[in-house]
Amino acid sequence: MVDPVVHIANLTIQHGKDSVLQDLNWQIFPGEQWILGGPSGTGKTTLAKAIVGQLKYEGTISFHLDNNSSLPPVVHYVSNWFQFTNLEGDRNFYYQQRYNKFAKNDTLTVFAELKHFAKDEQLAFEDVAPYLTIFGFENFKDQQLIELSSGEHKRLQLVKALWLQPQVLVIDQPYTGLDVQSRKDLNQIFDQLADKGVSLLLISNDDEQPDCINRFAEIQNGKIVLRHHSREISRGIPRKRKELPYFLQQPPKISDPTMVKMRQINISYGEKQVLKNIDWEVKAGEKWLLQGHNGSGKSTLLSLINGDHPQAYANDIHLFGKKRGSGESIWEIKEHLGIISPELHWYYDMNANVGQTIASGFFDSMSLYQKLGYEQQQKLDQVLHFFDLKDAKHKTLGSLPLGQQRLALLARTIVKHPELLILDEPCQGLDKEQSQYFNDVIDDLSKNGQTLIYVGHFQSQLPTCIDNKMVLEKGEIKSVERVIHKKETLST
Amino acid sequence: MANYFNTLPLREQLEQLSHAEFMDNTEFTDGVNALKGKKIVIVGCGAQGLNQGLNLRDSGLDVSYALRKEAIEQKRDSWKNATDNNFNVGTYEELIPTADLVINLTPDKQHTSVINAVMPLMKEGATLSYSHGFNIVEEGMQIRKDITVIMVAPKCPGSEVRAEYLRGFGVPTLIAVHPENDPQGKGWAEAKAYCVGTGGHKAGVLKSSFVAEVKSDLMGEQTILCGLLQTGSILSFDKMIEKGIEAGYASKLVQYGVEVITEALKHGGVSGMMDRLSNPAKVKAFEISEELKDIMRPLFQKHQDDIMSGHFSKTMMEDWANGDANLLKWRAETGETAFEKTPAGDIKINEQEYFDNYTLMVAFIRAGVELAFETMVEAGIKPESAYYESLHETPLIANTIARKKLFEMNRVISDTAEYGCYLFDQACKPLLADFMKTVDTDLVGKNFNEGKDAAVDNAQLVVINEILRDHPVEIVGRKLRKAMTAMKAIKTV
Structure with a gap:
C-alpha cells in the first residue's frame, strides 16, 4: 500500500478553553489534490498552520516525502496574511509608513527578497521570471516590501511558492485580491504542478478551481468531513438582517455639501508617477464605487482623503470644506470619516480586544488609548450587539477568525457615525455570506444619507446603493459615470 | 565658553537639578x-x-x-x-x-x-x-x-x-x-x-530643566543604559566560551537576552523582571546583584561626580578637538571583541529560556538600574528624572543590541553616549575580574534550575521580595508607568 504523503492522527488544538480541532484524522495520498472549504471559523487556517508546524498541537502529523524526487522534499505554506520584517528584524510598522519617505530603506526590495529566497532554497534565479510576469511583478523589483499593498504581498508569496515547487503546497485563500485573468493563470499553473507530482491543499470557497482538484473536504466540529464535490461543502448560515442601532438610523452631521474636492492631483515617488492629473468631487450623499487594477492608484488616492499622505500638502485638495494644509490637523480630518482597508487591518494592533478595537474608532487611533464616556459606552454596546460580537468583546482580535476581525474593524469605522465612509475592499477574505451581510449593512446605512466611497474588484459582491463609479488605470482616471441600472452595470 | 552649571551658585545648581x-x-x-x-x-x-x-x-x-x-x-x-x-x-x-x-x-x-x-x-x-x-x-x-x-x-x-x-x-x-x-x-x-x-x-x-536633563541623561547613558549593557554582554559571552558553551548559542543568548529580559522591566519594573525567575534563581540573582552593587558603586559614583564637576564633558571635548582619537580607538576595540565577531546561531531560544539560562544578566540589570537611580538621587536629581534615565530607557537601548549587537547600540546612541559608554566599560571590566571568576554556567548558558531542588526558605523569599518592591525606583516607577499604561510594546522578536 502507498504511504500517505501527509498523515494526521488524533490532532487536537485548543485556543484557550475552546477546542478548534478535536481528534482530527486525515490522510493525503500521492496524486490527490485537495480543496478544504467551509464557513469561516471552522479551523481551516489552524489546521494548515499545524501541518507546517506553526502551532502547538496534540496528536501526530507525519510526512512521507520522496528524497529521490526532483521536487524539493518540503511542505510549503502560503499564509493568508504575509508577515514580513524590516531590515532590523522587527515588525514594528505603521500603516501609513509606505507614504512617508525616508532616504534610507526600511525593508528589503522585492528583488532582494527573491534573491534571499533563491539562496535559502537553492533555486535558479532565472526560473522565477515567468511567475513574475504572470503576477505583474516585472516593474516591482526595486520596490520595498513596505511599499506593496496587501494584494501584492499575497502575490509575491505565490510567486515564491510556485517557483519552489515543493512536494506539498498548502495555500490559504490563493485567490484573494487577484483579478480574473490572474486567477485563470494561477489555476493553469496549479494543474502543471499537479502533473509534476506536487500535492496541493487549497483552502478556498471560490467557485473557480483548478481542473486538477480531485478531493474535497471541510471541517465540522473539529473533524475532517469528506465531500464528493465542492457544491456539497457547507456555506455559512446567512445572517439575519437586524435593525440598525438607533443612533445609526439618524442622518450623519454634514459639515459641507462638497466633502472631497481634488484638482489636478499629481503624486510621484522619484521618477514613478502614481497619480496623474486627477480631478474628483465627492458630494454629500453620493455613493461612489472606485475601481482599478492592482497598482492603479486607488489606495494612494484614498490616503489623500484620510490625511495619511504627506504629499497631500503639495496638492490642491479641499476636504469637508477646508483647504488641505490650511492649519488643520490630520486628527481633525479623520473625525469626519471612517475607513477600513486590508492594509489597515494588517497593521492594526492584534493584541487589542474586540471592544477596544471598535471603541478606537471614536478616536481614530490604532488601539484604544483613552477612556470612554457614558454615551460612547452605550454606542459600543449597541454596535457589539448589532454585529453579534458581544461574546467576543474581551477576546483579542488576533484570536478571532479573519471574518470576525473584519467585522470588528467595520464596526470600528461606523461607531462614531461619520459623515463619510471609506471602505477599501472591505470584503477581501470574507466568505460569501459574510460579504452579503456586510454589504446589506452598508445598504441600510446608505438609506440615511450616508456618503460612501467603496473600493471593490470587478468580480466582488457590491452593495446595491452605489450611484457613481470611477475607474482608475495607471494613475489616471479612465472613466467616471453615474450608475443608473445598478445591477446590470455592476455585474460586468 | 564656560560650563554653565559651574557658573551657578550651589543654591541655584540644586534648584535647577531638582526640577521634575x-x-x-x-x-x-x-x-x-x-x-x-x-x-x-x-x-x-x-x-x-x-x-x-x-x-x-x-x-x-x-x-x-x-x-x-x-x-x-x-x-x-x-x-x-x-x-x-x-x-x-x-x-x-x-x-x-x-x-x-x-x-x-x-x-x-x-x-x-x-x-x-x-x-x-x-x-x-x-x-x-x-x-x-x-x-x-x-x-x-x-x-x-x-x-x-x-x-x-x-x-x-x-x-x-x-x-x-x-x-x-x-x-x-x-x-x-x-x-x-x-x-x-x-x-x-x-x-x-x-x-x-x-x-x-x-x-x-x-x-524638567536643562541642567536636570543633561546631568541625568549623561549619567544614565554612561552607566546602566550603554556602559553596563556592553560590559555585561562581553563578560557573559566570554564566560560561556571559556566554559565550553557552543559559540552560536552564546552569541544568540547575549544578543537577544538583554532585550527579552528588559522587556519585563517595561511592564513591572525591577521586581517584575525578577519575578520571571524561579524562586531559587531569584534568591541567587538577588544575592549576586547585591554583590555587584557593592563592587560597582564607587565607579557609578565616580561617573556621577565627573558629570557634575564638568570633568567628563571637558575630557570628551578635548577628544573631539583631537579628532576623536580615543573614541575611534575604543570603537575599533569593541568591534574586535569575540561577541561582536560571532554571529548568533540559528537556534530557537524561547522567551522563558532567556531568563532561566541568563540569570547573570538579570542580576546585572537589577544592580545597574538601582545603582544608577540611587546615585542620581543622591546627587540631587529627582526620582522622576532618574527613573526615565535609568529604568525607562534600558529596554529601548537593549533593543538596539538585539538588532545588530554593540555596534548598532553605539551607532544609534549619541556620540556623547558612545564616548561615556566606552569610558565606563574600560573601567568596569577589571573591577569585575574577581567576581567573574566565581561565575559558572548555571548563571549564564545553562538552566539555573537544572538538577536543583526548587525549595526556598519562606522568610528569606519574603524579605527579598520586600526589598525589591520597596526600592524607590519601584515606587516612582509604579506611579509613572500607570500614566503610560497604554504604551505599546516596542517590538517582538
Whole structure:
C-alpha cells in the first residue's frame, strides 16, 4: 500500500478553553489534490498552520516525502496574511509608513527578497521570471516590501511558492485580491504542478478551481468531513438582517455639501508617477464605487482623503470644506470619516480586544488609548450587539477568525457615525455570506444619507446603493459615470 | 565658553537639578495653539528632524527645513528626506530670519557650529528649541537675550515618535525652559504646544530643566543604559566560551537576552523582571546583584561626580578637538571583541529560556538600574528624572543590541553616549575580574534550575521580595508607568 504523503492522527488544538480541532484524522495520498472549504471559523487556517508546524498541537502529523524526487522534499505554506520584517528584524510598522519617505530603506526590495529566497532554497534565479510576469511583478523589483499593498504581498508569496515547487503546497485563500485573468493563470499553473507530482491543499470557497482538484473536504466540529464535490461543502448560515442601532438610523452631521474636492492631483515617488492629473468631487450623499487594477492608484488616492499622505500638502485638495494644509490637523480630518482597508487591518494592533478595537474608532487611533464616556459606552454596546460580537468583546482580535476581525474593524469605522465612509475592499477574505451581510449593512446605512466611497474588484459582491463609479488605470482616471441600472452595470 | 552649571551658585545648581514634575493632562488643553500660524523652521533632517517635522505638520503647524548649502547642492539624504515629503527646504540665510521657532535637531557635536551660524540670523524675540541640553549646560553656549530657549526631548528614537503619533498615541517626552532665556515668559506655553504637536502629551510629559536633563541623561547613558549593557554582554559571552558553551548559542543568548529580559522591566519594573525567575534563581540573582552593587558603586559614583564637576564633558571635548582619537580607538576595540565577531546561531531560544539560562544578566540589570537611580538621587536629581534615565530607557537601548549587537547600540546612541559608554566599560571590566571568576554556567548558558531542588526558605523569599518592591525606583516607577499604561510594546522578536 502507498504511504500517505501527509498523515494526521488524533490532532487536537485548543485556543484557550475552546477546542478548534478535536481528534482530527486525515490522510493525503500521492496524486490527490485537495480543496478544504467551509464557513469561516471552522479551523481551516489552524489546521494548515499545524501541518507546517506553526502551532502547538496534540496528536501526530507525519510526512512521507520522496528524497529521490526532483521536487524539493518540503511542505510549503502560503499564509493568508504575509508577515514580513524590516531590515532590523522587527515588525514594528505603521500603516501609513509606505507614504512617508525616508532616504534610507526600511525593508528589503522585492528583488532582494527573491534573491534571499533563491539562496535559502537553492533555486535558479532565472526560473522565477515567468511567475513574475504572470503576477505583474516585472516593474516591482526595486520596490520595498513596505511599499506593496496587501494584494501584492499575497502575490509575491505565490510567486515564491510556485517557483519552489515543493512536494506539498498548502495555500490559504490563493485567490484573494487577484483579478480574473490572474486567477485563470494561477489555476493553469496549479494543474502543471499537479502533473509534476506536487500535492496541493487549497483552502478556498471560490467557485473557480483548478481542473486538477480531485478531493474535497471541510471541517465540522473539529473533524475532517469528506465531500464528493465542492457544491456539497457547507456555506455559512446567512445572517439575519437586524435593525440598525438607533443612533445609526439618524442622518450623519454634514459639515459641507462638497466633502472631497481634488484638482489636478499629481503624486510621484522619484521618477514613478502614481497619480496623474486627477480631478474628483465627492458630494454629500453620493455613493461612489472606485475601481482599478492592482497598482492603479486607488489606495494612494484614498490616503489623500484620510490625511495619511504627506504629499497631500503639495496638492490642491479641499476636504469637508477646508483647504488641505490650511492649519488643520490630520486628527481633525479623520473625525469626519471612517475607513477600513486590508492594509489597515494588517497593521492594526492584534493584541487589542474586540471592544477596544471598535471603541478606537471614536478616536481614530490604532488601539484604544483613552477612556470612554457614558454615551460612547452605550454606542459600543449597541454596535457589539448589532454585529453579534458581544461574546467576543474581551477576546483579542488576533484570536478571532479573519471574518470576525473584519467585522470588528467595520464596526470600528461606523461607531462614531461619520459623515463619510471609506471602505477599501472591505470584503477581501470574507466568505460569501459574510460579504452579503456586510454589504446589506452598508445598504441600510446608505438609506440615511450616508456618503460612501467603496473600493471593490470587478468580480466582488457590491452593495446595491452605489450611484457613481470611477475607474482608475495607471494613475489616471479612465472613466467616471453615474450608475443608473445598478445591477446590470455592476455585474460586468 | 564656560560650563554653565559651574557658573551657578550651589543654591541655584540644586534648584535647577531638582526640577521634575510629572505633568497632568489638563496642562495640555490649549493644544498647539501657542504655535498656530507661527513659522517653524527645523534645522537638520535626520530621523528625529524628519519624523518630528511630519508630526508637527500633521498637527496643523507650518514646518520647513533649513539645511546647509552643501547639503542642498549635493542633494544629501537630509535634503531628500525633506523634499520627498513635500516640505519647503532652504538655506539658513533664506529660512532662519523668517522663523518664529527654530528647532535644532542636529547631532550634539554640531550644536556649537550650528548655533553660531543660526543665532545671528534669528529674528528678534524668536524661540530656539533643543532636544538635549549639552550645548547650553556643558559647553556654556550663550544665547542672545531676546531669544527664548526651550527643550522638547521625546524619549524614543525618531521612527517611534512618528509611529506612535500615527497610531493615535505618542512617546514620553521631557520639556524644559532655560531660566536665562525666557524674556517674554512664553517658553512653557510654546514647549507644551510643541510637545502636543509631536503627540507626546498623550504618553506622559516630565517638566524638567536643562541642567536636570543633561546631568541625568549623561549619567544614565554612561552607566546602566550603554556602559553596563556592553560590559555585561562581553563578560557573559566570554564566560560561556571559556566554559565550553557552543559559540552560536552564546552569541544568540547575549544578543537577544538583554532585550527579552528588559522587556519585563517595561511592564513591572525591577521586581517584575525578577519575578520571571524561579524562586531559587531569584534568591541567587538577588544575592549576586547585591554583590555587584557593592563592587560597582564607587565607579557609578565616580561617573556621577565627573558629570557634575564638568570633568567628563571637558575630557570628551578635548577628544573631539583631537579628532576623536580615543573614541575611534575604543570603537575599533569593541568591534574586535569575540561577541561582536560571532554571529548568533540559528537556534530557537524561547522567551522563558532567556531568563532561566541568563540569570547573570538579570542580576546585572537589577544592580545597574538601582545603582544608577540611587546615585542620581543622591546627587540631587529627582526620582522622576532618574527613573526615565535609568529604568525607562534600558529596554529601548537593549533593543538596539538585539538588532545588530554593540555596534548598532553605539551607532544609534549619541556620540556623547558612545564616548561615556566606552569610558565606563574600560573601567568596569577589571573591577569585575574577581567576581567573574566565581561565575559558572548555571548563571549564564545553562538552566539555573537544572538538577536543583526548587525549595526556598519562606522568610528569606519574603524579605527579598520586600526589598525589591520597596526600592524607590519601584515606587516612582509604579506611579509613572500607570500614566503610560497604554504604551505599546516596542517590538517582538
